[in-house]
Amino acid sequence: MAEPIPGAEKKVVAGVLGILLGALGIHKFYLGYTTTGIIMLAVSIVVGGFTCGIGCSLMGIVGLIEGIIYLTKTDEEFVATYINGKKEWF
Numbered sequence: 001m002a003e004p005i006p007g008a009e010k011k012v013v014a015g016v017l018g019i020l021l022g023a024l025g026i027h028k029f030y031l032g033y034t035t036t037g038i039i040m041l042a043v044s045i046v047v048g049g050f051t052c053g054i055g056c057s058l059m060g061i062v063g064l065i066e067g068i069i070y071l072t073k074t075d076e077e078f079v080a081t082y083i084n085g086k087k088e089w090f
Helices: 010-024 026-030 034-050 054-072 075-084
Strands: none
Touching (some): 010 034, 010 054, 026 034
């Protein structure tokens, strides 16, 4: 049996959070990207408030896309890109 890859356990949770709560940036906070999470949250709340929800909708689409990307990567690719590589967007 293969050894589990450290950090790979975050893939499914981050993907589901991105799909369900992506507009709030919760998946970013979960992966440790605090600044990016705050940006997504601020765009959703502040810009969304001024644009009748368009900012929130845009961040929701970004979260959905990122969640799908997380879930479709292999464990090795996910860890190399988002845990070790610290790639914050897409």
